[in-house]
Amino acid sequence: MSRHVLSVLVENEPGVLSRISGLFSGRGFNIESLNVGPTLERDVSLMTIVTSAPEVIIEQIIKQLRKLVTVIKVVDMNEHKAVEREMVLLKVNAVDTTRAEILRIVDIFRCKVVDVAADELTIEASGNRDKVEAIIDLLRRFGIKEIARTGTVALKRSAQ
Amino acid sequence: MELTGAQILLESLKKEGVDSIFGFPGGAVIDIYDELPKHPELKHYLVRHEQGAIHAADGYARATGKVGVCLVTSGPGATNAVTGIANAYLDSIPVVIFTGQVPSPLIGNDAFQEVDIVGITRPCTKHNYLVKDITKLAQTIAEAFYIARTGRPGPVLVDLPKDVLQQVTPYSYPKSVTMRSYNPNTKPNSKQLKRALDLICKADKPLFYVGGGVISANAHEELTWLARTLKVPVTATLMGLGAFPGNDDLWLGMLGMHGTFAANQAVQECDLLIAVGARFDDRVTGKLDTFAPNATVIHVDVDPTSIRKNVSVDVPIVSDCMQALGGMKELMEKGEAGKGKCKVHKQWLTQIAAWKADHPLTYNGGDNPEIIKPQAVVETIYQLTKGDAIITTEVGQNQMWAAQFYNYHTPRTLLTSGGLGTMGFGFPAAIGAQVAFPDKLVIDVAGDGSIQMCIQEMATAVCYGLPVKIVILNNGYLGMVRQWQELFYNKNYCATCMDYAPDFVLLAKAYGAEGFRVTDPKKVKSTLQKAFAHPGPVIVDIRVAKEENVYPMVPAGASLSEMLLV
Numbered sequence: 001m002s003r004h005v006l007s008v009l010v011e012n013e014p015g016v017l018s019r020i021s022g023l024f025s026g027r028g029f030n031i032e033s034l035n036v037g038p039t040l041e042r043d044v045s046l047m048t049i050v051t052s053a054p055e056v057i058i059e060q061i062i063k064q065l066r067k068l069v070t071v072i073k074v075v076d077m078n079e080h081k082a083v084e085r086e087m088v089l090l091k092v093n094a095v096d097t098t099r100a101e102i103l104r105i106v107d108i109f110r111c112k113v114v115d116v117a118a119d120e121l122t123i124e125a126s127g128n129r130d131k132v133e134a135i136i137d138l139l140r141r142f143g144i145k146e147i148a149r150t151g152t153v154a155l156k157r158s159a160q
Numbered sequence: 161m162e163l164t165g166a167q168i169l170l171e172s173l174k175k176e177g178v179d180s181i182f183g184f185p186g187g188a189v190i191d192i193y194d195e196l197p198k199h200p201e202l203k204h205y206l207v208r209h210e211q212g213a214i215h216a217a218d219g220y221a222r223a224t225g226k227v228g229v230c231l232v233t234s235g236p237g238a239t240n241a242v243t244g245i246a247n248a249y250l251d252s253i254p255v256v257i258f259t260g261q262v263p264s265p266l267i268g269n270d271a272f273q274e275v276d277i278v279g280i281t282r283p284c285t286k287h288n289y290l291v292k293d294i295t296k297l298a299q300t301i302a303e304a305f306y307i308a309r310t311g312r313p314g315p316v317l318v319d320l321p322k323d324v325l326q327q328v329t330p331y332s333y334p335k336s337v338t339m340r341s342y343n344p345n346t347k348p349n350s351k352q353l354k355r356a357l358d359l360i361c362k363a364d365k366p367l368f369y370v371g372g373g374v375i376s377a378n379a380h381e382e383l384t385w386l387a388r389t390l391k392v393p394v395t396a397t398l399m400g401l402g403a404f405p406g407n408d409d410l411w412l413g414m415l416g417m418h419g420t421f422a423a424n425q426a427v428q429e430c431d432l433l434i435a436v437g438a439r440f441d442d443r444v445t446g447k448l449d450t451f452a453p454n455a456t457v458i459h460v461d462v463d464p465t466s467i468r469k470n471v472s473v474d475v476p477i478v479s480d481c482m483q484a485l486g487g488m489k490e491l492m493e494k495g496e497a498g499k500g501k502c503k504v505h506k507q508w509l510t511q512i513a514a515w516k517a518d519h520p521l522t523y524n525g526g527d528n529p530e531i532i533k534p535q536a537v538v539e540t541i542y543q544l545t546k547g548d549a550i551i552t553t554e555v556g557q558n559q560m561w562a563a564q565f566y567n568y569h570t571p572r573t574l575l576t577s578g579g580l581g582t583m584g585f586g587f588p589a590a591i592g593a594q595v596a597f598p599d600k601l602v603i604d605v606a607g608d609g610s611i612q613m614c615i616q617e618m619a620t621a622v623c624y625g626l627p628v629k630i631v632i633l634n635n636g637y638l639g640m641v642r643q644w645q646e647l648f649y650n651k652n653y654c655a656t657c658m659d660y661a662p663d664f665v666l667l668a669k670a671y672g673a674e675g676f677r678v679t680d681p682k683k684v685k686s687t688l689q690k691a692f693a694h695p696g697p698v699i700v701d702i703r704v705a706k707e708e709n710v711y712p713m714v715p716a717g718a719s720l721s722e723m724l725l726v
Contacts, residue, residue: 011341014290021284026283056468063465069307071288072341 001052003032005077005084005154006062008047011070019068020047029061030052031084033151044072048153081157086150087126087150088136089114093143094121102142109135120145165294165325170199172301175333178229182207182216186233187273188260191325205595205624206618210237212483212588214244215614217255219589223550223574225378227254227308227720234260235273239280244580245315246284247427250579250676251399254313256304257285263323264292280320286314287342294327299334309345312463313376346462348479355486356434356458356475359496363432363456363573365508366392369415369444372399372578373437374482375571379688382485383436389492391505393442393512395423397438398563399578406547406567411457412512413521416444417714418560421519422519424712424720426512427452436460437481439487440470441579442716444561450719460484479515519712520724521564525705532681534558534633534704541603541631542694547603550575550593553608554586558633558709562605580662584613587630591617594626601629601692608634608661620670621697628690630699632664635706643709647724668699677701 010016015037024031024067032050039046051061058076065074077084094102104122106113109131115122125135129152137142163171169192173181181204185193196204207213210232217228221580228248232241234390238259247256262271278290287307289300297320305314360366374383380403387394387410394404395412404411413420415427427433433455440443445451448470458475459467467476477484491497522537538561552575553559559576568574575587575593590604604611611632621628633639642656668675674694678687684702690697712723 015278015282018279022282056472059466060469065464067465069342070340 001054002058002078003050003052004058005063005082005152006049006051006063007075007077007154008049008071009039009073009118010045010047011072012043012045013070016045016070017041019070020049020065023064023068027064033149035151037153048151050152075156077154077156082154083157084128084152084154085126086129086132086152087124088132089148090123090125091134091146092121092123092139092146093119093145095119098142102139104133104137105121111135161329162328163331165297165320165329166192166195168294168297168329168331169301169325170195170202170319171331172298172333173229174199174201174229175289175534176301176305178227179203180220181207181231183222183231183235184210184213184233186237186260188234188262188322189231189320189325192231192365194507201609205620205663207588207618209243209614210240211584212591212617212620214241214255214257215247215582215585215588216592216595217257217353217554217616218244218248218253218711219592220277220596221248221255221429221574221592222589223572223593224371225376225572227256227305228592229258232260232375233273233279234262235275235498236495238277239275242280245281246318247577247580247582247585248315249284249286251372251391251415251577253315254308255315256308257315257317259317259319261290261319264321265323267321269382277317277407281317284315288317288319289323290319292321294324294329297324297329298644300345302337303339304333305470307342309484317674328513331364331555344462344637345478346480347485348477348484348490350458350487351476351485352477353491356477357488359432359458359475360390360392360434360719361399361497361502362553364503364505365430366390366432366434366505367426367430368394368404368426368434368436368617369396369438370394370400370403370436371397371438374400374403375437377437377462377481378436378571379482379485380571382482382489384580386485390502391509392434393426393509395419395426397441397444397578398576400515401563401589402568402571405569407569412516412562415445415720418710418712419715421712421723421725422512422515422723424516424714424723425515428721429511430455432458434458434460436485437462445470445720447717447719448712450721457571519725523711524726529681532678532684532702532704534635534708535561535565537631537633537684537702537704538562538605540688541605542566544685544688545601545603549573549603550590550597550603552576552586552590552602554595554604555581555583555609556607556608556638557635557643557710558605558607558610558639560640561633564710565627583610587611587614588617588630590628590630591621591626594628603629603631606630606632607639608632608636608637608664609658612661615667616703618673618697622672626697627695628697630697631688631691631700634661634664634701635704635708636661637706640710642707646707646709648715649714655705659706664699664701668697673697673699675701677703679703
């Protein structure tokens with residue numbers, strides 16, 4: 001099994017998400033995360049799909065994506081040097097005795113507190129998957145009440 | 161000039177060279193039907209069920225190589241066509257399906273006869289469209305035909321809301337289509353072609369394994385030239401029958417679950433397998449790990465997803481089969497490969513001849529004066545037609561016998577539901593083929609079970625004077641399922657006995673067609689002759705051996721070497 005980040009440029013039109021997700025569900029491919037957003041071209045969207053599978057299946061996934069009529073381009077980020085980032089919002093229990101410790105972790109990881117209440121903090125963190133997982137693991141003991149993750153987005157690194 | 165959506169549709173069909181439409185009207189498409197009589201170049205065939213319309217369009221496409229066209233209404237009209245759309249999808253048949261849709265303001269409101277047909281057919285079309293803007297209608301139709309016929313062909317559905325059909329806009333039809341997101345690669349890499357030829361020349365035991373891709377690319381002549389010049393034997397999938405002459409010495413017959421002994425043995429023993437336009441389907445390969453265990457594999461296919469999907473490939477060639485085989489031929493003619501440097505494979509051909517002689521396709525009891533053998537019926541059809549007919553089949557035993565005991569010499573003479581295995585396909589497909597070739601003999605080899613799935617199209621055949629011949633191999637069973645029950649389920653014949661079938665002769669007559677029944681083996685030939693000479697549609701109800709099995713058989717999941725023989 002290997003984890004691949006696929007950047008998929010698609011025509012921005014109704015049903016395109018369903019074509020992609022239907023391809024994955026219909027053929028039993030796994031989706032770890034899927035992120036969709038606009039690009040600089042108004043009628044083109046970028047989907048970033050993270051999937052794990054044996055290499056032969058990854059090859060099938062890429063070919064099947066390319067076969068979809070609404071897909072313009074598929075890039076396997078694993079074949080390039082790429083920057084990968086994910087953002088997460090975490091709502092964490094924060095009582096008087098734990099607040100300072102939580103803020104220290106926020107500081108160490110260079111996260112941000114984006115909302116505060118008497119007994120909880122909402123924290124914004126971003127980074128590659130390992131970093132995001134590490135923050136979540138560290139904050140778990142305080143009690144994470146809610147979590148929202150964007151899934152991975154990625155760009156090829158500039159040529160040096 | 162400003163035209164309505166309905167007018168744009170019909171004008172565009174004419175631009176695409178469409179001459180026949182198979183359809184069924186309804187509320188959402190009345191505007192199209194209102195306009196249709198003003199376009200005599202477009203002949204509409206009113207079917208009796210939408211499944212008949214899509215199969216007929218599919219049969220028309222298979223027989224001609226052109227894009228078939230089907231027109232149905234929204235809701236149930238569209239859903240009734242879904243089986244046939246999936247059928248065309250799995251066999252890569254170019255069809256464009258126009259479905260009516262409720263007016264766009266009502267979409268999503270559960271309106272009367274509303275269904276999200278674009279959503280439903282997304283996984284079983286090559287592509288589909290919902291046209292919400294009339295100014296994009298002509299462009300969409302052009303794209304639909306372009307996508308359906310290019311690359312690996314397939315069905316494309318265009319959903320037409322009623323208000324779009326009624327609005328008006330200036331009309332011009334695009335002269336050509338270019339799409340940034342759809343550019344099928346059809347040209348082979350010439351280095352790969354050369355590598356393939358070198359491998360063929362060096363091989364001791366090469367084998368062509370060809371499929372429907374050779375037929376859809378019209379590459380049969382190139383295949384035949386290469387096989388004969390290089391002396392490489394040929395086997396084909398069900399979909400590939402007709403791609404190579406069925407009476408050639410190099411012909412091995414079909415391979416796979418009900419393939420010939422020689423074909424399956426050749427696959428298991430070959431040292432080079434040249435797969436062309438075939439996709440290593442489970443019915444062909446049997447147990448994958450033991451399939452062609454000694455072979456280097458060359459795989460030519462226009463669809464990159466077919467390559468390395470099921471088996472690993474040594475020389476992948478993503479290309480239209482015509483371009484690839486034609487390219488190899490060219491290389492040989494230029495003397496850049498092949499010529500004079502090739503092995504003759506003499507031992508291999510001797511071995512194959514021995515397999516053919518030892519285990520030919522056969523059956524017991526062909527000389528029984530009491531019981532008609534279904535295989536003998538198919539053989540008789542072949543004797544009478546000499547292969548000069550279009551054979552369609554239903555699905556099951558009738559289909560396998562039609563594949564085994566009839567020699568197909570030219571492409572597009574066997575129209576059969578290969579991938580989806582759709583019972584009820586054969587008769588409407590025969591109607592579509594007969595529309596395309598009014599003077600050809602078109603025969604549906606049917607079973608008593610399958611024929612009842614689209615029997616309502618008798619009215620269509622009679623109404624339009626389409627002289628399709630239906631030959632029912634009537635054994636009173638859903639024979640293929642019964643065969644599996646006999647062999648693998650302790651003869652538990654649950655729900656496979658079809659005792660309460662109609663009287664097919666009376667049924668033919670009730671529709672205004674001709675009907676014959678045969679119970680005596682001696683009368684099979686004369687009755688078929690009479691039926692084939694009859695100017696209108698005929699049902700020939702032939703009472704055949706009830707518990708006859710299709711052999712050879714490779715049990716599902718077994719290796720091709722483990723064949724059950726007669």
